Amino acid sequence: MKITALAGGVGGAKLAHGLAQILPPEDLTVIVNTGDDFEHLGLYICPDLDTVCYTLAGLANPETGWGRANETWNTISNVETLGGPSWFRLGDQDIATHLERTRRLKEGQSLSQITKDFCKAWGIQHTILPMSDAPVRTMVDTDEGELAFQEYFVHRRCEPKVKGFRFDGVKEAEPAIGVKEALKSADAIVICPSNPWVSVDPILQVVKEIKKPVVAVSPIIGGKTVKGPAVKMYSELGIDPSALAVANHYRTILTGFVLDNQDLNIQTEIDNLAIETLVTNTLMNHLADRARLAHDVLHFIGSL
Amino acid sequence: MKITALAGGVGGAKLAHGLAQILPPEDLTVIVNTGDDFEHLGLYICPDLDTVCYTLAGLANPETGWGRANETWNTISNVETLGGPSWFRLGDQDIATHLERTRRLKEGQSLSQITKDFCKAWGIQHTILPMSDAPVRTMVDTDEGELAFQEYFVHRRCEPKVKGFRFDGVKEAEPAIGVKEALKSADAIVICPSNPWVSVDPILQVVKEIKKPVVAVSPIIGGKTVKGPAVKMYSELGIDPSALAVANHYRTILTGFVLDNQDLNIQTEIDNLAIETLVTNTLMNHLADRARLAHDVLHFIGSL
Numbered sequence: 004m005k006i007t008a009l010a011g012g013v014g015g016a017k018l019a020h021g022l023a024q025i026l027p028p029e030d031l032t033v034i035v036n037t038g039d040d041f042e043h044l045g046l047y048i049c050p051d052l053d054t055v056c057y058t059l060a061g062l063a064n065p066e067t068g069w070g071r072a073n074e075t076w077n078t079i080s081n082v083e084t085l086g087g088p089s090w091f092r093l094g095d096q097d098i099a100t101h102l103e104r105t106r107r108l109k110e111g112q113s114l115s116q117i118t119k120d121f122c123k124a125w126g127i128q129h130t131i132l133p134m135s136d137a138p139v140r141t142m143v144d145t146d147e148g149e150l151a152f153q154e155y156f157v158h159r160r161c162e163p164k165v166k167g168f169r170f171d172g173v174k175e176a177e178p179a180i181g182v183k184e185a186l187k188s189a190d191a192i193v194i195c196p197s198n199p200w201v202s203v204d205p206i207l208q209v210v211k212e213i214k215k216p217v218v219a220v221s222p223i224i225g226g227k228t229v230k231g232p233a234v235k236m237y238s239e240l241g242i243d244p245s246a247l248a249v250a251n252h253y254r255t256i257l258t259g260f261v262l263d264n265q266d267l268n269i270q271t272e273i274d275n276l277a278i279e280t281l282v283t284n285t286l287m288n289h290l291a292d293r294a295r296l297a298h299d300v301l302h303f304i305g306s307l
Numbered sequence: 308m309k310i311t312a313l314a315g316g317v318g319g320a321k322l323a324h325g326l327a328q329i330l331p332p333e334d335l336t337v338i339v340n341t342g343d344d345f346e347h348l349g350l351y352i353c354p355d356l357d358t359v360c361y362t363l364a365g366l367a368n369p370e371t372g373w374g375r376a377n378e379t380w381n382t383i384s385n386v387e388t389l390g391g392p393s394w395f396r397l398g399d400q401d402i403a404t405h406l407e408r409t410r411r412l413k414e415g416q417s418l419s420q421i422t423k424d425f426c427k428a429w430g431i432q433h434t435i436l437p438m439s440d441a442p443v444r445t446m447v448d449t450d451e452g453e454l455a456f457q458e459y460f461v462h463r464r465c466e467p468k469v470k471g472f473r474f475d476g477v478k479e480a481e482p483a484i485g486v487k488e489a490l491k492s493a494d495a496i497v498i499c500p501s502n503p504w505v506s507v508d509p510i511l512q513v514v515k516e517i518k519k520p521v522v523a524v525s526p527i528i529g530g531k532t533v534k535g536p537a538v539k540m541y542s543e544l545g546i547d548p549s550a551l552a553v554a555n556h557y558r559t560i561l562t563g564f565v566l567d568n569q570d571l572n573i574q575t576e577i578d579n580l581a582i583e584t585l586v587t588n589t590l591m592n593h594l595a596d597r598a599r600l601a602h603d604v605l606h607f608i609g610s611l
Contacts, residue, residue: 045409081403095399099385105349
C-alpha cells in the first residue's frame with residue numbers, strides 16, 4: 004500500500020515515524036507543513052520539517068519531541084549574553100541545520116532539494132517533502148492583532164485569543180516538486196494527528212485538491228491534546244474541542260477517521276457524517292506505540 | 308600616558324591585553340584590523356576583532372590564542388555532516404558572536420556600535436574599535452591568482468606563494484567613529500606585534516596619517532614568528548625576514564622599535580635608520596609576559 008502522509012510537528016512526526024517503520028521507502032511520502040517557517044537571527048528555520056526529519060532519523064529529542072537529542076545550548080546562551088533574541092531556543096546541533104539550509108537557500112537551492120540532501124545525510128530513506136518551495140506564512144489573528152505564527156506560538160506562548168488564521172502567500176505557492184505526484188500515486192492519504200488549523204490546513208490549501216481516500220487521525224483525545232494549542236484554538240473560535248470537531252473540520256475530504264478509545268462515545272456522531280471510523284488507542288507515548296498505531300491505520304485503510 | 312594601540316589577531320591581542328592590565332580604561336584604545344573580516348555560512352565574521360575582544364575579556368582559548376575557552380564544536384560538526392563548509396572552525400560560543408553581530412548589521416547598526424555593545428556585555432572596560440565601519444577586504448595576490456584573505460589563510464593554509472596585497476575598499480573606507488580622535492588624543496601609538504602586511508598595513512592605510520610618536524613591537528623574533536605567515540610572506544616577497552625588515556617596513560612613521568634579545572645583533576642596523584630601539588624579551592608565552600612587555604614598552608615610550 005502506497006501512503007502519502009500530511010504532517011505538522013511532534014504528533015504528526017510520531018505517526019510518520021510509525022508508518023516509516025512499516026512501509027518500505029518507496030511506499031511512503033511525508034508532506035510537511037512549512038507555514039510555521041520563519042527567519043530568526045538571520046536563520047531560515049523550518050520547525051515542522053526539522054521535527055519530522057529528526058524524528059525519522061532517530062535524532063529527535065525524546066523528551067520534547069522537537070529539537071535534537073543530546074543537545075547543547077552554548078550558542079543561544081551566548082546570544083543571550085550579548086543581548087540578542089533568545090526566546091526561540093535553538094540548540095547547537097539544530098543551528099547547524101538552519102545555518103546550512105540558509106546558506107544553500109541564499110545560493111539559490113530550493114527547500115525541497117535541500118531537504119532531500121539533508122535526509123540523505125541523516126540516513127532517512129523515506130521521502131520527506133516540504134509542502135511548497137515558496138514561502139507560506141501562517142498568520143494568527145488574535146485579540147491583540149495579527150501575529151506571525153512563531154511570535155504567537157513561542158514568543159507569546161499562545162496566550163492571545165485566536166480569532167482566525169491566514170496563510171500568507173498560499174495562493175501563489177505551488178506545491179513543491181514531488182508533492183502532486185505523491186498525492187496522485189498514493190493509495191490513500193493519511194492526515195497525521197497534527198493541529199488542523201495551523202499544521203494541516205496550510206498543506207490542504209497548498210495542494211488544493213485530493214482525489215484519493217483520506218484518513219485522518221484525531222489529534223484531540225478526550226477533549227485534550229498531547230501537545231500544542233489545538234484545543235485552545237477550537238474553544239476560542241467557539242467550537243467544542245473534541246475528536247468530533249476534528250472530523251467536522253475535515254469532513255468534506257474524509258473517507259475515514261481514527262479516534263481514540265476515550266472518544267468511543269462520539270463514534271456514532273462521526274458515523275452520522277458518513278465517515279468510516281476506527282476506534283483504537285491513538286496515544287503514542289512510547290516508541291513502539293508509533294508503529295502500533297501506524298499498523299492500525301494501515302489495516303483500517305485496507306478495510307475501506 | 309594615553310596610548311592607542313594598533314592590533315591584528317593573536318600577537319596583537321596579547322600586547323593589547325598587557326597594556327589593558329596597566330593602563331586605566333580611559334587611557335587605552337585598541338584599533339583593530341578588519342581586513343580579515345569575511346562572510347561565511349551567512350555569518351559576518353571579524354577574526355581579529357573577536358580575538359582582541361575575547362583576549363581582553365579573558366574569554367580567549369589559552370591554547371590557540373583565538374576562539375573561545377572551553378569551546379564546543381557541535382554546530383560545525385553537524386554542518387559538516389550536512390555537507391556544508393567546515394574548513395573555518397567555528398565554535399558554538401563563537402557562533403553566537405557572529406550570529407548576533409550579523410543580525411545587528413542587517414538591522415543597520417554599525418560594526419563599531421555593535422563592538423561597543425559586545426565589549427560592555429563581556430565586561431571589557433577599555434575601548435576597542437574596528438579600524439572602519441566600511442568593508443575593507445585584504446586580497447592576497449599569489450602564484451595561484453588573487454585570493455580573499457581567509458581563503459588564503461585558513462582554507463589554503465598560506466600555501467600559495469605571495470606576490471603582493473591589496474586592500475579592497477580601503478580608499479573609500481572612513482575610519483570608524485572614535486578612531487581619528489583616539490589617534491589625536493594619544494601620547495603615542497603602539498603597533499602591536501602583528502603581521503605588518505596583512506594586520507597592520509590595512510589599519511595604516513585606513514587612518515592615512517599619524518601625527519604622534521609611533522613605537523612598533525617586532526612580530527619577528529630571531530627570524531621567526533610565534534604564529535602566522537609573516538616570515539613566509541617576507542621571504543616570498545624577496546625580503547630577508549627579520550626584525551630589521553619589520554623596522555624597515557614601518558620606517559617612515561617610526562619613532563621607536565622594540566626588538567627581542569635574540570635580535571641584539573641587528574640593533575645597530577635599526578639605530579642606523581634613525582629609529583630609537585629597545586631590546587627586551589618580547590615573547591609572550593605566559594599571561595604575565597603580556598603585562599611585563601607592556602610595561603617595558605610604556606617605559607620605553609616615556610624615555611623617548
